[in-house]
Amino acid sequence: MYPVEISGPRLAWRELTTGDADALIDMLSDPGLFRYAADQELPDVETYRGFLAEQIEAARTPERHRYKLGITVDGVIAGMGGLEMTSATATAAEIGYLLAPAYWGGGMGTEAASLLVDLAFDRLKLHRVFAGADPANHASIRVLEKIGMRYEGTRREDVFKDGKWRDSVTYAILETDARPAR
């Protein structure tokens, strides 16, 4: 499915374009965003533009399984994330999301994540949506609980960060589970 656009009361998810590279790199340069993420290096803007171009080409194919999208608030890039189908039969997907810190604390993370669940079940007709989080990432875990996901278990030493292995918790929701009203 391409292009995907989903709007909530305060924010929207949309396809990324190569023109978003500067705004995204600018946003991703904030180390606070990766406090709980695996070690990774941020590419320069040109490399990132090339990466976006490749992603867009792959997204336009009928076999699309990765929905890497941008979050906008009043038309301005405010975050990113998306959904990646993981099962061989493409009935399950993992979601992920991040918001620029200026938008934290007002319910937007919950809105963004619940729109991804709507995309998975209502439009892509998937059966299961899951997400992983660092056990100390209380804001993200709360977001997952608020969108109706349930704790399923802890993956041991799943993520390498700051020279150490860290566990990650898995949360999931099925198409048959209740989705909380927004």
Ligand SMILES: CC(C)(COP(=O)(O)OP(=O)(O)OC[C@H]1O[C@@H](n2cnc3c(N)ncnc32)[C@H](O)[C@@H]1OP(=O)(O)O)[C@@H](O)C(=O)NCCC(=O)NCCS
């Ligand atoms: C995770 C993230 C998207 C949350 O965004 P947000 O807009 O602040 O989320 P919301 O306001 O919708 O909800 C956050 C919930 O977590 C709670 N919360 C926030 N910080 C918390 C903390 N340190 N401890 C416990 N709960 C916390 C809030 O109170 C709220 O719950 P409530 O409505 O029951 O009070 C944002 O913090 C972010 O982008 N973080 C960096 C990237 C990241 O960690 N992504 C997730 C990867 S798994």
